[in-house]
Amino acid sequence: MKNLRGACLFGQSGGPTAVINASAAGVFLEAMKHEQITNIYGAEHGIKGILDEKLIDIRQEEIKELEYLKNTPSSALGSVRYKLKPSHVDDTDYKRILEVFKKYDVRYFFYNGGNDSMDTCNKISKYLQSQKYDCNVIGVPKTIDNDLFGTDHCPGYGSAAKYVATSMMELYLDTHVYNTGMITIVEVMGRNAGWLTASASLASIKGLGPDLIYLPEQPFDVDEFVADVMKVAALKENKVLVAISEGIKDKEGRYISEYSSKLERDSFGHALLGGTAMVLAGIISEKTKIKVRPIEFSLLQRCAAHIASGRDIEEAFNAGKMAVKYAVEGHTDQMVAFVRDENSEEYKISYQLLPVELAANTEKKIPDAWIKEGHTGLTDDFYKYALPLIQGASNSPVEDGLPRFARLKKISAKK
Numbered sequence: 212m213k214n215l216r217g218a219c220l221f222g223q224s225g226g227p228t229a230v231i232n233a234s235a236a237g238v239f240l241e242a243m244k245h246e247q248i249t250n251i252y253g254a255e256h257g258i259k260g261i262l263d264e265k266l267i268d269i270r271q272e273e274i275k276e277l278e279y280l281k282n283t284p285s286s287a288l289g290s291v292r293y294k295l296k297p298s299h300v301d302d303t304d305y306k307r308i309l310e311v312f313k314k315y316d317v318r319y320f321f322y323n324g325g326n327d328s329m330d331t332c333n334k335i336s337k338y339l340q341s342q343k344y345d346c347n348v349i350g351v352p353k354t355i356d357n358d359l360f361g362t363d364h365c366p367g368y369g370s371a372a373k374y375v376a377t378s379m380m381e382l383y384l385d386t387h388v389y390n391t392g393m394i395t396i397v398e399v400m401g402r403n404a405g406w407l408t409a410s411a412s413l414a415s416i417k418g419l420g421p422d423l424i425y426l427p428e429q430p431f432d433v434d435e436f437v438a439d440v441m442k443v444a445a446l447k448e449n450k451v452l453v454a455i456s457e458g459i460k461d462k463e464g465r466y467i468s469e470y471s472s473k474l475e476r477d478s479f480g481h482a483l484l485g486g487t488a489m490v491l492a493g494i495i496s497e498k499t500k501i502k503v504r505p506i507e508f509s510l511l512q513r514c515a516a517h518i519a520s521g522r523d524i525e526e527a528f529n530a531g532k533m534a535v536k537y538a539v540e541g542h543t544d545q546m547v548a549f550v551r552d553e554n555s556e557e558y559k560i561s562y563q564l565l566p567v568e569l570a571a572n573t574e575k576k577i578p579d580a581w582i583k584e585g586h587t588g589l590t591d592d593f594y595k596y597a598l599p600l601i602q603g604a605s606n607s608p609v610e611d612g613l614p615r616f617a618r619l620k621k622i623s624a625k626k
Contacts, residue, residue, distance in 0.1 A: 213345055213347065213541050213543070214247065214539070214540075214541050215247065215318040215319065215345055215346070215347060215541075216247045216249065216318065217247075217248075217249055217316040217317060217318030217319065218248065218249055218250035218251065218252060218315050218316050218317050218318065218319070219238075219242050219248045219250075219251055219252070219317070219318070219319035219320070219321065219535070219538075220252045220253075220254060220261070220266070220312075220315070220317045220319070220320050220321070221235060221238045221239070221251075221252070221253050221254065221269075221288075221320075221321045221322075221323065222253070222254035222257040222258060222260065222261065222288065222321070222322050222323065223235065223257055223286040223287075223288050223289070223290050223323045223324065223353075224257035224258065224290055224291055224292075224293075224322060224323065224324035224325075224327070224328040224331065225290060225292065225324040225325045225327060225328050225353070225354065226290070226325070226354070226355065226513060227284065227285040227286045227290055227513055227514055228284070228353060228354070228355050228366070228367030228370065228371065228513055228514065229284045229367065229370040229371065229374075229513070229514050229515055229516045229519040229523070230284075230366050230367055230370055230516075230519060230523050230524050230527035230528075231284075231285070231286055231323060231353050231366070231367060231527070232280040232281070232283045232284070232285070232286070232287045232617065233280065233281045233282075233366070233524050233525075233527035233528040233531070234323050234351050234353060234366060234527045234528065234530050234531035235253070235280050235287060235288065235323065235531060236277055236278065236280035236281045236528055236531065237527070237528040237529060237530060237531025237532035237533075237534070237535075238321050238323075238351070238531035238532070238534060238535055239251060239253075239269050239272075239277050239280075239531075240274075240277060240278070240532070241531065241532040241535040241536065242269075242319075242535050243270075245535070245539050247539060248319060248535075248539070249316070250268070250270065250315070250316075250624075251268075251269040251270055252266040252267060252268065252269060252315060252317070252624050253266065253267040253269050253288045254266055254267075254288065255267060255288055255289050255621075256288070256289040256290060256291040257288075257289070257290055257291035257293065257322075257324075257328075257331075258291060258293050258295065258304075258308075258322075258331055258335075259291045259293050260288070260289070260291075261307075261308055261311050262304060262307050262308065262311075264311055264314075265623070266311075266315065266623065266624040267288065267619075267621050267622065267623065267624060268622050268623065268624040268625070271620060271622040272619055272620060272622075273620075276617045276618055276619055276620075277617070279608065279615060279616060279617035279618075280617045281524055281528055282516060282519075282524065282605060282606075282607040282608060282614070282615075282616070283516065283616040283617040284513075284514035284515070284516035284519075284616075285514050287617060287619060292327070293331075294327065294330075294331075295330075295331055295334050295335075297334070298334065298337075298338050298341075302338070305334075305335070305338045308335060308338075309338070309339065309342055309344060312339070312344065312346060313344070314626055315624065315626055317346060318345060318346050318347065319346065319347050319349075319535070319538045319539075320332075320335065320336075320346055320347070320348045320349075321348075321349050321350075321351055321531070321534050321535070321538070322335075322348075322350055322351065323350075323351040323352075323353050323531070324350075324351075324352075324353050324354070325352075325353060325354030325356065325358070325359060325365070326354070326358065326359060326570070326571065326572050326573065326574060327572065328350070328353070329350045329352075329359070329546055329567055329570040329571040329572075330571035330572050332348060332350040332546070332567050332571070333350075333544075333567045333568045333571040335348060336348035336543065336544045336567060337544075337568075340544070346543070347538040347539075347541065347542060347543040348538075348543050348544055348545075348567070349534040349535075349537055349538045349542065349543070349545055349546065349547065349567075350534075350545070350546035350547070350567045350570065351530050351531055351534045351546075351547055352365050352366060352530060352546060352547060352548070352549075352570070353365060353366050353367050353527075354367055354368070355367045355368055355370075355371035355400065355407055355512070355513055356368070356400070356401060356402070356404055356406060356407060357372075357404065357406035357407065357575070358403070358404035358406065358574045358575050358576065359570050359573075359575060360569060360570050360573035360574065360575050361546070361548050361565040361569050361570050361573075361575075362546075362547075362548040362549045362550075362565065362570070363548075363549045363550060363551040363560060364549055364600055365549075366523060366526055366527035366530055367513075367523070367527070368406060368407070368523070368600065369520035369522060369523035369526075369600035369601050370515065370516070370518070370519040370520045370523045370524075370601075370605075371400075371407055371410075371512050371513060371515070372406075372407060372410030372413070372520075372597060372600060372601055373410075373518055373519070373520050373523075373601035374508075374511070374512050374515040374518050375399055375407060375408075375410045375411050375508065375512055376410050376411060376413035376414045376601065377414075377518060378508065378512075379397065379411045379413075379414040379419070379420060379421060379452075379454065380414040380417060380419040380420075382395065382397065382452065382506070383414065383419040383420070383421075383452055384419065386450065386452055386504075387450055391449075391502070392444065392448055392449020392450050392451075392501045392502065393449070393450060393451075393501065393502045393503070393504060394440060394444065394449070394450075394451045394453070394492075394495055394499075394501050394502070394503045394504070395451070395452050395453065395503075395504050395505075395506060396453045396455060396488040396491050396492050396495070396503070396504070396505050396506070397411070397421070397452070397453065397454050397455070397488065397506045397507075397508065398455055398456075398457050398486075398487050398488035398505065398506065398507040398508065398509075399411060399454060399455070399456055399457065399508055399512065400456075400457055400508070400509075400512060400513070401426070401427060401456040401457060401458050402427065402457070402458040403427050403458055403574055403576070404427065404428070404574055404575065404576045404577065405426025405427050405428050405456045405458075405576070405577050406577060407456075407512070408424065408425075408426055408454055408455065408456040409424070409426060409577055409581075409589050409593060409597070410597060410601075411424060411454035412424055412454070412588040412589040412593070412594075413594065413597060413598065413601070415588055416594060416598075420452075420588065421452045421453055421454040421588070422443045422447070422451050422452050422453065422587075423439050423440065423443060423451070423452075423453045423454070423586045423587065424453070424454045424455075424586055424587070424588055424589070425453070425454070425455045425456060425459050425586055426456050426459070426577060426582065427456045427458040427459050427460065428576050428577050428579065428582065429579075429582065430460065430461060430462040431459040431460060431461055431467055432461065432462070433461070433467070433491075433494060436491065436494075437494065437495065437498050439585070439586055440453065440495060441498070441499065444499070444501060449501045453491075455487060455488060455491065456487075457487050457507075459487060466487075467487050467490055467491065468486045468487040468490055470490050471486065471489070471490045471493075486507070488505035488506060488507050489505045489507070491505070492504070492505035516605060516607060516614065517605065517607065517614065518605065519605040519607070520600060520601045520602060520603055520605070521602065521603020521604050521605055521606065522599070522600060522601075522602045522603045523600065523601075524603075524605060525603075526549065526560070529562060530547045530549075530562065533547050533562040534547050537564060542564060544566060544567055544568075545564040545565060545566060545567055546564070546565050546566075546567045546569075546570045547562055547563075547564065547565075548562070548563050548564065548565040548570075549561075549562065550562075550563050558599035558602075577589075577593070578592075580592070581593040581596075
């Protein structure tokens, strides 16, 4: 553990969320309290901003605008999907990062993101250690997918889950209004873990949830799906509401969305998903004369700050705040993790540290025991887990009847 003096640098990476900027606010506002942090920088577009030396001088921003970040969705500094090669394969990027760190005397580095971002954080931390450059590196968790290993849940998930559950309730009422039948297939984000799709089942607590739900944790069978839908249609006057994850695959491992076209992939090699509901709607249309409507929440579920979970905002802010506190204490090569007190009747968490290499590229999936048979929903254990995470109103500031988001000046850092 080393207590260092120098600048801190913060970057955002991966998909945006409703509360990722709350973590940024936590880092920036807490950093201003510590005299050993001489300057505070933000990297434009994550790791790419460091490589291109596009850094923002956060001390030039108004405190009020930094506070508005708590209720501002998306990535205020800009995000990126850029994969660092292992340093032993190609250390070009690492040398450039070290060059920039030395130039700006960066001694505290915070990277905010999901699995791939923690991989980036881990690689940079290990490289700096190999070069004997003192810099305390802390990962700040984020992902609506909620699949980061080692933390009870991730900032961003509670708000996205609240959006999905609420939208499902509203869709239920909409799709049941006519005296004619309709099969509605709702596609929710989630590549390999079904946490967000599972949140659609929270609507079932109010009697307004999906009849069927399909998660990527289990192989998807098209014939079984058609039979499930037709069974529900026969029982419910042809009115069926289905929630599916974009990442469902058949037993051969092929994405269902690939049934209509070949998938493109991002820089991390991940399939660019979407269109699964459309594919399944086409299949159902061929089997029945019932009206079928596919709905894809797409980007709407990521940054729905208007319905963000108050608890999610608070915890995201605290994650950034605690990252700075731990770093200043001398910790490095870690990620802030949420640990739930399982012995408390009330919901309580603590903010602890986890070696960042354990979170890098490791996915946490929904336990099989939490998934009901017959694709009918999730168990009470899931409800007990997820309900506390969607509590509390966002209390977002409003201006002229519209949300008041942060307006950063983004003045370039000079050296």
